[in-house]
Amino acid sequence: MVPRLPRVALDPDDPPPDYRSLAKPRDAIALGLVVLGCACALWQVPAVQLPLWFGHLGAGGALVWVDLKTTWLPKRLHWIATAQVAAGLAVVALHSPGVLVSALAGACATSGVFWVVWRFSHSFGFGDVRLGLLVGAVAGSMGLQGWTTALLAGTLIGAVWAIVHALQGRASEPFPYGPALWLGPVAAAALTGGCGGAAGRLVRHEEANRMRAACGRFAAGTSQRRFSEDTLTALDLYVEGIDCEP
Numbered sequence: 001m002v003p004r005l006p007r008v009a010l011d012p013d014d015p016p017p018d019y020r021s022l023a024k025p026r027d028a029i030a031l032g033l034v035v036l037g038c039a040c041a042l043w044q045v046p047a048v049q050l051p052l053w054f055g056h057l058g059a060g061g062a063l064v065w066v067d068l069k070t071t072w073l074p075k076r077l078h079w080i081a082t083a084q085v086a087a088g089l090a091v092v093a094l095h096s097p098g099v100l101v102s103a104l105a106g107a108c109a110t111s112g113v114f115w116v117v118w119r120f121s122h123s124f125g126f127g128d129v130r131l132g133l134l135v136g137a138v139a140g141s142m143g144l145q146g147w148t149t150a151l152l153a154g155t156l157i158g159a160v161w162a163i164v165h166a167l168q169g170r171a172s173e174p175f176p177y178g179p180a181l182w183l184g185p186v187a188a189a190a191l192t193g194g195c196g197g198a199a200g201r202l203v204r205h206e207e208a209n210r211m212r213a214a215c216g217r218f219a220a221g222t223s224q225r226r227f228s229e230d231t232l233t234a235l236d237l238y239v240e241g242i243d244c245e246p
Contacts, residue, residue, distance in 0.1 A: 017070040027065070035061045038186045044193030049099065049141060051091040053189075055084025056138045060182060063131070067178035073127030078134070085137055092141070099141050106140015106147045107133045113151075124177065131178050138185040146188045153191075154184025 035057045042053060059081035067073050093100035111132035118124040139150035158180030165175055 017072055022066060022069055027069070031061060031065045034065075038183070041186050041190040045189050048095045049092055051088035052085060052099075052103070052138060052141055054088050055081055055086075056134065056182070056185065059084050060134055063134075064176075064178040064182040067127070067176045071125075071174040071176045073125070073131060073178055075127075075130070078127070078130050081134055085134055089137060089141070102143055102147075103137045103141040107137040109147070110136025110139065110151065128177055128181065131181055135181050135185060139188060142185070142188060142192060146185075146192050149191055150184040150188035152184075153187035154181045157183050157187070 038057055038061075039053075042050070045053070059077060063073060063077045063081050066077065089100060089103055092103075111129060114124055114129045114132035118126055118129050135150070135154070136147070139147040142150070158177050161180055162175060165171065165173075
C-alpha cells in the first residue's frame with residue numbers, strides 16, 4: 001500500500017519516520033474503507049471525469065494517510081500521486097479538452113495560494129504546497145464553483161480538525177493538514193456533482209450532443225420520426241438552458 005521510501009536524515013532532533021512501519025494490514029484496511037467511502041460520494045460525477053479521481057483516491061489517499069499518521073508528506077509518494085492524476089487528466093482531456101484547462105488553472109492557483117501562506121505565515125509545511133497541485137487539479141476540473149467549494153470545504157474540515165486537536169491537549173504538537181485538503185474536492189463533488197461552472201456546462205453539452213446523434217438515427221417510421229423531432233427540440237431547449245446558467 002505504501003512504497004518503501006528511504007529514511008532521509010535531515011534534522012537530528014526531528015528525524016523522518018519509518019514509513020515501512022505503516023504498511024500494516026490494519027492500516028491498509030482502514031485506508032481502503034476511507035477511500036471506498038469517498039468513492040461513494042462521487043456518484044454524481046460524470047463518468048467521463050472519473051479517471052481523474054483514480055490518482056486522487058489511490059496514491060493521493062495513501063499520501064495523506066502517511067501525513068495523518070506521521071505529519072510527513074513523502075515527496076516520492078507525492079509525485080506518484082501527481083503522475084496518476086496527470087494520467088487520468090490526459091484521458092479526460094481526450095473527451096473534454098476544456099476540463100484540462102480548468103484543472104491546470106486550479107492546480108496552479110491552489111499551489112500558488114498555498115505557497116503564499118507557507119512563505120508568509122508558516123502555518124503550512126511545504127509538503128502542503130506540493131499537495132496543492134494534486135488537490136487543485138481535481139478541484140479545478142469541476143470549474144470555478146467546484147474549485148471554490150473544494151478549498152472552502154477543505155479549510156472548514158481543517159479548522160474543525162484543529163479545534164478537536166487542541167481540545168485533546170495537543171495544540172503544541174504538529175498538525176496534519178493534508179487529509180483535510182484532500183477531502184475538500186470529495187466534499188465539493190458530493191455537493192456540486194463534479195459539474196460546476198463552465199466545466200459542467202461543457203460535459204452536459206457533450207452529453208446532449210451524443211443524445212442528439214442517437215435521436216437522429218432513430219427515424220424508421222412516421223411516429224418514430226415525430227418522436228425523434230420532439231426529442232431533438234427538447235434537447236435544443238436543454239442546451240439553451242445550459243448556456244443561460246451563471
